[in-house]
Amino acid sequence: MNRDRIPCSRLLTITLLLLLQSAAVCADGLRAAVSRNEITLGETFQLSIFSDTEQAGDPDFSMLERDFQIVNRSQAKNMQIINGKVNRMQRWNLMMQPKRIGQLTIPSISVGGESTDPITLTVNEAAPAKEAVAGDDIFLKVEVDREQAYPGQQVILSVRLYRGVSTENASLSPPQSNDPDILIHKLGEDQQYQSQISQRRYTVVERRYALFPSHSGRLELSPLKFEGEIMQSRRRNNRLLTLPFDSFQQPGKITRLQSRALTLEILPRPQRAAGQPWLPSSNLQLTETWSKPPTEWKVGEPITRTLMLFADGLTSAQLPEFEQMLPAELKQYPDQPQLQDRADRDGITGVRESKIAIIPNRPGRYTLPAISIPWWNIDKGRMERAEIAPRTIDVQPAAATTTPGRDPAVDARAVASAPASRIPAAVPGEAVASWLVWLLAAGWLLTSLAWGYSAWRRQQPSRRSGTAPRQAASPTLSEIGAACSRNDPLATQRALLAWAQRRWPDSPPRSLAHLARLLDDEAVASAIADLEQTLYAADTPIWEGGALWQRLQKRSQRESQPAAPQIDTLAPLHPG
Structure with missing residues (x-):
C-alpha cells in the first residue's frame, strides 16, 4: 500500500507544478523580476526580463547605467510543447550592482513593442567590515614573528584566510601602516592547505610579507580587509521539479570582513652601532675566492678576486660596497657589482657580489689589507664583524718569453741589456770561468746581430711592395x-x-x-x-x-x- 501512495503523491506534485508553469508560460507580455528588492551597497543582484514570444532584437539597457553597474549579462531561449501547442520563451539575465544608496528605480524596459513595469529597490549603506573570528564561515588571522624591531630590520607578517564556504571574486588588501617609508615585499606564492577547527574543516590560504620599517617609534599595521561573494548553493533531488531557467545561478552574498590591527615597537639604533654601517641581521657572511692561488702570481698576469656578502633579513640594496686599499704596485679593475635578493617563506637574503681584476706590475712581497664589515646581530644584541684576514703574497717576475730555435740569441740579448749591478762580480779562483762567460756572451751577441740583420732583409721585399x-x-x-x-x-x-x-x-x-x-x-x-x-x-x-x-x-x-x-x-x- 505504501509503495502505491508515494508515487501518487509525487505525481500530484509534478502535475501541480506543471499547471503553474503553464500559467506562467501562457501569461502574455514582457515581464521583469529581481532576485532581491532590498540590498546593501556593494552587493549584486539579478534582474531578469521574460518574454513569451521570441523577439527579433534585444532590449535597450543603457538607461540602467545611470544608477547601476552591469557586472554580467546572459541570454537564453526555451521551447515547451503543452497539449500539442508550442510555446517559445526568451529571457535576459543581468547581474547588477547599485552605484548609490537610497530608493532606486529600474525603469520600464521595452522590446518588440512591449514594456516592463518599473521596479523599486531599496539600497542600504554597507555596514563596516567586522573583525572576523574563528567559527565564522570566513575569518582572518594575522601575526608577526616579532613585536620589537630596529629600523631596517626584517619583520615577517603572516596572513591566513580561513574559508568554510565557497567564494568567488575574492580580494585581500595588502598591508598598510603609518610608516610612509616602510618597504613591503611579498614572499613567494600563496600556500593553500586544510585545517580543522571545532569539528569544522576550513580551506586556508596563507600569504607572507617581509616588512622593513624605516623609522623608530610606534608602528601601526592597519587591518587587512577581505571582500568576496559567498556562493548560494541549491540542492536539486529531482530534475523533474526544475522550473524553466532554474539553471541560472543566483547571485551570492557579498561579505566584507577585516583582521585585527597590529602594533609594533620600532627601537632606535643602539649607541654601540653609532658611526658604523647599520646592518641588522641574524647571519652575515663574507667570502673570498681567487681565479689563481696567491702563491702563483707573476708580473703582468691578471688575477680575479671575487668577494661575496650574504645577509639574512636584509635586501641587497642595504649591503655596503667593499673598501679595498691595495698597494700601488697592484693595479685593480673592479667590475660592476651584482645584486640579488633571494626570497623564500622565511624571509629575504641579500647577496652582493664584486669581482676585481688585479694585475701586479712589479715583483716583490705585498700585503693585502683585511676587509671588515660591521653588522648588528639581532639575536645576540651586539655588534659583530665579518672579516677577511690580511694576506701576504709574493709576486714573481714575469716568465721569460722565447721563440723556438732562438734561445742563444735571446739569452745573449738578456745578458747584454742587464745592468752592471745585476751581473755578479768575479771572485778569486773563478777568473777563467768569468772570461769564458764573457767570451760566450760576445759570440751569442754576434749571432743575434747576424740573425736580426737576416730577418730585416727578408722583410724588405714585402715592405717595398706596399703589403702592410x-x-x-x-x-x-x-x-x-x-x-x-x-x-x-x-x-x-x-x-x-x-x-x-x-x-x-x-x-x-x-x-x-x-x-x-x-x-x-x-x-x-x-x-x-x-x-x-x-x-x-x-x-x-x-x-x-x-x-x-x-x-x-x-x-x-x-x-x-x-x-x-x-x-x-x-x-x-x-x-x-
Whole structure:
C-alpha cells in the first residue's frame, strides 16, 4: 500500500507544478523580476526580463547605467510543447550592482513593442567590515614573528584566510601602516592547505610579507580587509521539479570582513652601532675566492678576486660596497657589482657580489689589507664583524718569453741589456770561468746581430711592395670576432695568440697574460683576465665574449690613426 501512495503523491506534485508553469508560460507580455528588492551597497543582484514570444532584437539597457553597474549579462531561449501547442520563451539575465544608496528605480524596459513595469529597490549603506573570528564561515588571522624591531630590520607578517564556504571574486588588501617609508615585499606564492577547527574543516590560504620599517617609534599595521561573494548553493533531488531557467545561478552574498590591527615597537639604533654601517641581521657572511692561488702570481698576469656578502633579513640594496686599499704596485679593475635578493617563506637574503681584476706590475712581497664589515646581530644584541684576514703574497717576475730555435740569441740579448749591478762580480779562483762567460756572451751577441740583420732583409721585399702587416693579420682578426660571438673561450684563446703571432712576429707572446702586457690596455687586460679565469676554472662557467670584443674594438679605434698605419683595425663582430 505504501509503495502505491508515494508515487501518487509525487505525481500530484509534478502535475501541480506543471499547471503553474503553464500559467506562467501562457501569461502574455514582457515581464521583469529581481532576485532581491532590498540590498546593501556593494552587493549584486539579478534582474531578469521574460518574454513569451521570441523577439527579433534585444532590449535597450543603457538607461540602467545611470544608477547601476552591469557586472554580467546572459541570454537564453526555451521551447515547451503543452497539449500539442508550442510555446517559445526568451529571457535576459543581468547581474547588477547599485552605484548609490537610497530608493532606486529600474525603469520600464521595452522590446518588440512591449514594456516592463518599473521596479523599486531599496539600497542600504554597507555596514563596516567586522573583525572576523574563528567559527565564522570566513575569518582572518594575522601575526608577526616579532613585536620589537630596529629600523631596517626584517619583520615577517603572516596572513591566513580561513574559508568554510565557497567564494568567488575574492580580494585581500595588502598591508598598510603609518610608516610612509616602510618597504613591503611579498614572499613567494600563496600556500593553500586544510585545517580543522571545532569539528569544522576550513580551506586556508596563507600569504607572507617581509616588512622593513624605516623609522623608530610606534608602528601601526592597519587591518587587512577581505571582500568576496559567498556562493548560494541549491540542492536539486529531482530534475523533474526544475522550473524553466532554474539553471541560472543566483547571485551570492557579498561579505566584507577585516583582521585585527597590529602594533609594533620600532627601537632606535643602539649607541654601540653609532658611526658604523647599520646592518641588522641574524647571519652575515663574507667570502673570498681567487681565479689563481696567491702563491702563483707573476708580473703582468691578471688575477680575479671575487668577494661575496650574504645577509639574512636584509635586501641587497642595504649591503655596503667593499673598501679595498691595495698597494700601488697592484693595479685593480673592479667590475660592476651584482645584486640579488633571494626570497623564500622565511624571509629575504641579500647577496652582493664584486669581482676585481688585479694585475701586479712589479715583483716583490705585498700585503693585502683585511676587509671588515660591521653588522648588528639581532639575536645576540651586539655588534659583530665579518672579516677577511690580511694576506701576504709574493709576486714573481714575469716568465721569460722565447721563440723556438732562438734561445742563444735571446739569452745573449738578456745578458747584454742587464745592468752592471745585476751581473755578479768575479771572485778569486773563478777568473777563467768569468772570461769564458764573457767570451760566450760576445759570440751569442754576434749571432743575434747576424740573425736580426737576416730577418730585416727578408722583410724588405714585402715592405717595398706596399703589403702592410695589417693585411696579413686580418683573417685571424675576423676569427677573434667569430670566436667571441660564439662565446667559445678556447677558440678565442687560439685566435688571439694566432693574431699576436702575426702582429709581433719577432717576439710573439706565448700566453694571454703576455699578450695583455703587450697591448697595454687596462680594459682589455681585465677582459683577458676573465677569459683566463674561465679557461682554468674547475666548473667550466659560461663565458660571454662580447665584452672582450668590444674592448678590443675600442682599442683599435683609438690607435688607428693615419700617422700610425702599423696599428691593426679589428673587423666587426658580426660582419655584413
